[in-house]
Amino acid sequence: MDNRLKTDGITAITNIRIFDGENVINDKTVVIKGSHIQAVGGKVPVGASVIDGRGKTLLPGLIDSHVHTDFEGLNDALKFGVTTEMDMQGHWPIKKRKEVADRNDIADVRSPGMGITPKGGHPTQYMSSSSLLIRLVLPFVFRFVQTPEEAVKFVDKQITGGSDYIKIFIEDGSCIGYPGLPVLDDQTIRAAINEAHRHNKLTIVHATTAEATKRAIDAGIDGLGHLFFDRSPSPQLVEDIASSGAFIIPTLVTLSSAFGNNAAWLANDERVRSKLSKKWLDALSRCMNVYPQGKLEEAYTTIRALRDAGVDILAGCDVADPLPMLGGLAHGASLHHELQLLVAAGLTPNEALRAATSTPARRFGLTDRGRIAPGALADLLLVDGNPLTDISDTLSIHAVWHRGDQLAAI
Numbered sequence: 001m002d003n004r005l006k007t008d009g010i011t012a013i014t015n016i017r018i019f020d021g022e023n024v025i026n027d028k029t030v031v032i033k034g035s036h037i038q039a040v041g042g043k044v045p046v047g048a049s050v051i052d053g054r055g056k057t058l059l060p061g062l063i064d065s066h067v068h069t070d071f072e073g074l075n076d077a078l079k080f081g082v083t084t085e086m087d088m089q090g091h092w093p094i095k096k097r098k099e100v101a102d103r104n105d106i107a108d109v110r111s112p113g114m115g116i117t118p119k120g121g122h123p124t125q126y127m128s129s130s131s132l133l134i135r136l137v138l139p140f141v142f143r144f145v146q147t148p149e150e151a152v153k154f155v156d157k158q159i160t161g162g163s164d165y166i167k168i169f170i171e172d173g174s175c176i177g178y179p180g181l182p183v184l185d186d187q188t189i190r191a192a193i194n195e196a197h198r199h200n201k202l203t204i205v206h207a208t209t210a211e212a213t214k215r216a217i218d219a220g221i222d223g224l225g226h227l228f229f230d231r232s233p234s235p236q237l238v239e240d241i242a243s244s245g246a247f248i249i250p251t252l253v254t255l256s257s258a259f260g261n262n263a264a265w266l267a268n269d270e271r272v273r274s275k276l277s278k279k280w281l282d283a284l285s286r287c288m289n290v291y292p293q294g295k296l297e298e299a300y301t302t303i304r305a306l307r308d309a310g311v312d313i314l315a316g317c318d319v320a321d322p323l324p325m326l327g328g329l330a331h332g333a334s335l336h337h338e339l340q341l342l343v344a345a346g347l348t349p350n351e352a353l354r355a356a357t358s359t360p361a362r363r364f365g366l367t368d369r370g371r372i373a374p375g376a377l378a379d380l381l382l383v384d385g386n387p388l389t390d391i392s393d394t395l396s397i398h399a400v401w402h403r404g405d406q407l408a409a410i
């Protein structure tokens with residue numbers, strides 16, 4: 001089904017407030033030609049179709065820096081103005097990526113393919129059910145890594161298969177309801193990171209404890225896929241993260257769900273309800289509740305400390321599948337929720353919006369997006385109101401453009 005409006009000509013969006021990925025700028029007009037932004041400011045070209053954006057704010061298409069996705073997830077994401085999803089472990093062979101590149105009715109994706117984990121390590125515990133099929137297939141899906149030599153081989157194979165970056169798991173299960181999971185040793189983690197860097201690829205770690213985070217930082221990791229939540233960090237750990245140059249994707253919505261908060265209020269918001277299927281609304285209405293002793297206020301304090309230390313913060317939600325044990329999350333909608341939690345943590349709305357636009361574009365090397373500027377991809381989100389003063393206005397979606405095509409009927 002083609003649910004797009006084709007815009008072969010020139011479109012001018014006028015009288016808008018423009019957040020260009022960094023700040024609100026003085027210009028009030030954006031001109032789209034084909035798949036790209038032709039001009040910001042200036043006169044409306046003769047013959048352009050004009051959209052009057054009075055009372056509205058134009059943002060770069062949002063980037064969710066932590067998801068596990070498929071075509072359905074990419075489709076839902078785009079309805080919420082999320083024009084790029086950064087998969088953090090998934091099955092994205094070259095043929096599927098080509099289809100994504102050819103379709104403007106789903107969000108774009110980047111992926112590491114499968115992540116590095118030892119035999120029996122996270123996240124395979126979610127799949128170790130009694131199903132014989134799963135137990136037989138699992139070792140082929142996850143090529144488990146035990147040694148530095150295997151890590152190097154794994155990374156080389158991933159990169160040959162088209163991985164955009166490398167994902168590493170350091171998860172002992174203590175904070176996610178599966179204590180005692182096996183974890184990689186330091187030499188193996190270091191070997192994986194060094195090999196990825198030899199290929200100029202970023203490395204992102206899944207770590208949920210301060211200790212695992214410290215091990216990843218000491219080994220030279222480029223990005224933290226979660227905020228650790230087993231304890232508040234020492235000032236030294238904050239300093240170590242900052243001086244390493246690593247970025248963090250706090251995934252506060254996942255922490256919130258792990259701490260026992262569902263997002264039923266979000267599922268009941270008409271702006272969300274109208275865009276998601278029942279199974280995803282049901283998933284969003286549940287929560288994981290695997291770490292009920294966790295406190296969001298403590299996470300917020302850590303976020304502010306990292307922000308003040310100069311650590312780049314990227315917005316990501318860690319949505320995967322609509323399973324009860326992964327509840328509280330939905331593609332697209334949860335990134336807007338994450339923006340709200342980043343603001344609750346103490347970021348300004350401007351800082352939160354950077355975390356979903358220019359900052360991930362810069363950190364992941366996505367030079368064609370995350371900004372509203374001449375020559376950038378026309379990945380755009382037009383919302384009613386002003387998210388710079390009320391971040392929840394990002395959900396008041398009026399229109400979405402992906403590579404210049406306007407998504408219809410959202």
Ligand SMILES: [Zn+2]
Nearest residue numbers: 066067088318
């Ligand atoms: Zn994840």
